[in-house]
Amino acid sequence: xxxxxxxxxxxxxxxxxxxxxxxxxxxxxxxxxxxxxxxxxxxxxxxxxxxxxxxxxxxxxxxxxxxxxxxxxxxxxxxxxxxxxxxxxxxxxxxxxxxxxxxxxxxxxxxxxxxxxxxxxxxxxxxxxxxxxxxxxxxxxxxxxxxxxxxxxxxxxxxxxxxxxxxxxxxxxxxxxxxxxxxxxxxxxxxxxxxxxxxxxxxxxxxxxxxxxxxxxxxxxxxxxxxxxxxxxxxxxxxxxxxxxxxxxxxxxxxxxxxxxxxxxxxxxxxxxxxxxxx
Numbered sequence: 225x226x227x228x229x230x231x232x233x234x235x236x237x238x239x240x241x242x243x244x245x246x247x248x249x250x251x252x253x254x255x256x257x258x259x260x261x262x263x264x265x266x267x268x269x270x271x272x273x274x275x276x277x278x279x280x281x282x283x284x285x286x287x288x289x290x291x292x293x294x295x296x297x298x299x300x301x302x303x304x305x306x307x308x309x310x311x312x313x314x315x316x317x318x319x320x321x322x323x324x325x326x327x328x329x330x331x332x333x334x335x336x337x338x339x340x341x342x343x344x345x346x347x348x349x350x351x352x353x354x355x356x357x358x359x360x361x362x363x364x365x366x367x368x369x370x371x372x373x374x375x376x377x378x379x380x381x382x383x384x385x386x387x388x389x390x391x392x393x394x395x396x397x398x399x400x401x402x403x404x405x406x407x408x409x410x411x412x413x414x415x416x417x418x419x420x421x422x423x424x425x426x427x428x429x430x431x432x433x434x435x436x437x438x439x440x441x442x443x444x445x446x447x448x449x450x451x452x453x454x455x456x457x458x459x460x461x462x463x464x465x466x467x468x469x470x471x472x473x474x475x476x477x478x479x480x481x482x483x484x485x486x487x488x489x490x491x492x493x494x495x496x497x498x499x500x501x502x503x
Contacts (some may be wrong), residue, residue: 259287260472264298264311265384266408267427268461270493271331272311275480278489288476292408295384299325302464308473310464313384313427314391325464330480332496334428334445335389335457336437338413340420345369347439350456354393356423359400364421376403377415377424385409389425392457429494451500461495 262272269292276288293301295312302310303323313333316325337353339345348356348367355361356374365371378399379386390399406412412424417434428445431437437445440456449455469477479485486497 258285258472259289260308260476261301261306262288262290262309262311262463262476263293263301263307264291264309264464265295265313265461266292266410267295267313267333267385267429268292268311268330268463270429271461271480271485271489271495272309274489274493275485276476278485279476279479282479283475286472294380294382294407295387296382299323299464302466305466308465309469309477312462312464313459314387315460315462316464317387324466326466326468328463328465328469328477328481329460329498330463330477331461331486331490331498332450332500333459333461334450334455335385335392335425335459336428336431336445337423337425337440337457338416338431338435338437339423340416340418341434341436342420343369343372343436345438346436347442350393350441353440354395354397357394357399357403358397359402372421375419375422376400377412377422378403378405379409379412379425380405380407382407385425385427388459389457427494431494447496447500450496460498 262276269290272290276290279288280286295314298307298310298312299316299320301307303325316327337348343364345364345367352361352367357376361367362374363371364374404415406415409426409430412426413430413435416422416424428437428450443449443455445455445457450458463477463480465473486499490497
């Protein structure tokens with residue numbers, strides 16, 4: 225069977241990323257007065273990690289363990305008591321609403337549709353994005369680009385970003401099952417950065433010069449369009465707790481919600497303070 229050059233390049237990029245290894249997860253040692261665990265979304269990870277480091281510095285003797293394993297895993301871990309906080313880049317599913325979880329929204333984010341910087345396409349309609357990720361549009365020339373096969377890069381089913389993207393873009397339709405599936409935001413970005421025909425989606429906070437974010441329905445993904453709600457692919461980022469947060473858990477959450485963290489760490493990570501708008 226003949227494999228197209230575009231597909232071969234995508235496969236090479238994926239192999240390179242996978243061989244580089246995935247980040248290890250920190251094993252939670254249980255909740256106590258001096259230690260807490262924060263587990264879940266890789267999108268929320270930069271906020272949770274840096275805030276944890278600063279919180280520990282400001283509170284000697286306190287320990288915050290953070291792991292990025294996906295939103296669904298984070299929600300499951302806080303629901304079953306193996307984590308104190310479950311971080312998520314998606315809302316709870318209907319079947320999760322009965323788990324007794326309390327939602328604290330900690331930031332605003334957008335999902336950016338990304339392509340390789342060499343791709344001349346600068347924007348797509350939401351309908352075109354939907355058709356691409358369903359596999360209906362297979363070549364960039366169909367949307368005004370070069371005669372180049374589209375290489376789809378998707379996230380795994382535990383990803384909150386995938387869940388939110390599906391809700392925003394696909395509705396009840398299914399993703400193309402032939403798409404490459406990767407476990408983390410960084411892996412998606414790395415593959416798209418290396419494969420000329422690739423397209424994926426990541427949190428706006430992870431977009432850098434190695435990839436290009438496309439306009440959607442003529443609207444760029446940036447702080448202004450997320451804050452005013454005009455960019456169509458925006459969402460809240462969440463901390464979930466089993467019941468109302470108390471003690472060290474509440475202290476850490478309050479720290480993340482403080483003006484100091486919201487206007488430094490949250491913004492430095494490419495997100496917007498939860499008070500910025502877009503709700």
